[in-house]
Amino acid sequence: MATIRDVARHAGVSVATVSHVINGTQYVSPELRERVLQAISALKYRPNRLARALSRREVPLIALVVPDISNPYWSCLARAVQDVTDRHGYSVIVCSTDGLLQREVRFLESVSGWISGLILHPYHLTHEHLASYVSDDTAVVILGDFLRAEGASGNWDHIRGNNEGGARAAVDHLIALGHTRIAFIQGPPGTPSGSRRLAGFRQALESAGLLVDDSLLIPGDYTREAGRAGVATLLGMEHPPTAVFCANDLMALGAMEEAQRLGHQVPRDLSIVGFDDIDEAKRARPPLTTVQQPPERLGRVAAEALVERLNGRKEPRDEWLTFSVVVRGSTAPPVERRRT
Amino acid sequence: MATIRDVARHAGVSVATVSHVINGTQYVSPELRERVLQAISALKYRPNRLARALSRREVPLIALVVPDISNPYWSCLARAVQDVTDRHGYSVIVCSTDGLLQREVRFLESVSGWISGLILHPYHLTHEHLASYVSDDTAVVILGDFLRAEGASGNWDHIRGNNEGGARAAVDHLIALGHTRIAFIQGPPGTPSGSRRLAGFRQALESAGLLVDDSLLIPGDYTREAGRAGVATLLGMEHPPTAVFCANDLMALGAMEEAQRLGHQVPRDLSIVGFDDIDEAKRARPPLTTVQQPPERLGRVAAEALVERLNGRKEPRDEWLTFSVVVRGSTAPPVERRRT
DNA sequence: CTGTTAGCGCCTTCAG
């Protein structure tokens, strides 16, 4: 590999001049510039990015850590992040942790020192982990709910949706339709978003004076298959629910497919509500009623916050994104009501 | 940030000694070693990985480029790759190109210089692109079919499955069951795997003396939704096929779901065959008959090839993985036959 | 065994 010195020699100029024509850091006479350019292509010179980063003390790489990249919610968010950061000259390294603390930690460990910024949605990661694996000069944006220790050392941004409020609103919608026997297919146990959505579910029922039937609280993990399995369990019960709220769209979609496969009609026999509003939700048949909290927006906002911080902002930013319930075709009043 | 020099000063030793205790490159007396270790933790010293990489002339990062990370086939492969490379001290940067040449190129561009190895499954990328974006000292393993130009400069490894043979075998299975009207839901147009599987499909029909009905050649793009849409088209025809071969499992799964949703029974009314044997295939109802070419194996073999190359192997390696048809519950003789 | 020293490849003052 040719070095900048080889180019300088070949062009008969100094390394400084070569550096200037490459980076446009200073005016160079057209003649010299031309000679340098020729030398560069003659030698197939490519600047060594490591050396450049070391010297400039900046790396054009940022990392994005999400729970499950095969979930369209996250792949969509990833794309949104890249759209923003690309424009500012940063490339993104994406990691899918599959909900495993070990992978969250391992990834941070492996990229630490190679990146100048980090966007992450922690599942199990705590404040301590973050503080110990991420150096202070790394810009950090946290996505979603995350326990921030008191007197936390990290100066990090924080962008989140309203999991509790969104869940409550979704269930309120079901209750308003007349449902009283409402099931919940949950998110992964122990995760912030999972427990907040569960809390919202409970609140909605309680403030409507309805009992929370624990047998209608089905475990899940945000995958399509969990939705399938969950709905199969529910529909096999003696007194199946008339509506089910799923902690995310992917499970709702799976639930809907499985319910239909088992010969039930949605929403006539079973109303289904999701959470997120991923792209597929509106294309499902029937289109899915869901809590809109689009990944594009979250990704964009997070990426913009990160770029700002990379550009020198110091004050931490803490932002709550709004949500709304989008009523589509997968919800309707329960059959009993209809017949009265 | 503390540097190695700060540590040396703090411990009252030379930088070389510090370097040696960090890297274990030479014996250091227990006493000094202890002093160094203390200095390190006192100063919260973390070696600068950039500087280390520059000096050692090796980067512990490799890149993996796949068409669509939200497809379980690829996320599974990614995991297999990481399992292997982790053990050898390399971290993996994954990129999903979404089948876009622009993204293939852009990613290569952005990681070039930051990685010491590369595993990729090109969709549109040509030999020239690769040669121009990847420096000669980068180890490269190519996955799948890829046109290798004559007199190619790149010294690259090549691991691939047998797309054509696998497709042919799958269709042969359908033919052996007695199907004569067989549809094909295709892969993304213009991609190597897509066209090879189509070729295999054609060959099977032709060597059985069956006509290829172009109206049964449905476009697809390896997504679940394409499978759904494709089967809906097919089942809406005047003379629907009795069997459909899908260019990958995800489409086959989508096709099966949609067929069932529309009230058809699989395999009684429609036999379905996939390609890949992803994890979900065996768990579908009915379990999917498919061409087994497991992503774990491909990922592992590719990663091992890369590591070997990183360790100095020079001769290019060119390997064809074997496949087999796994007959499960989604295929059966066509109804007409049964009744005779 | 330990310390000194010369790079790794690039950027960046700072004279001229």
Added chain:
DNA sequence: CTGAAGGCGCTAACAG
């Protein structure tokens, strides 16, 4: 406007 020289932080010979 150009070039010489020092430094980014670390590793690796090579003396001692």
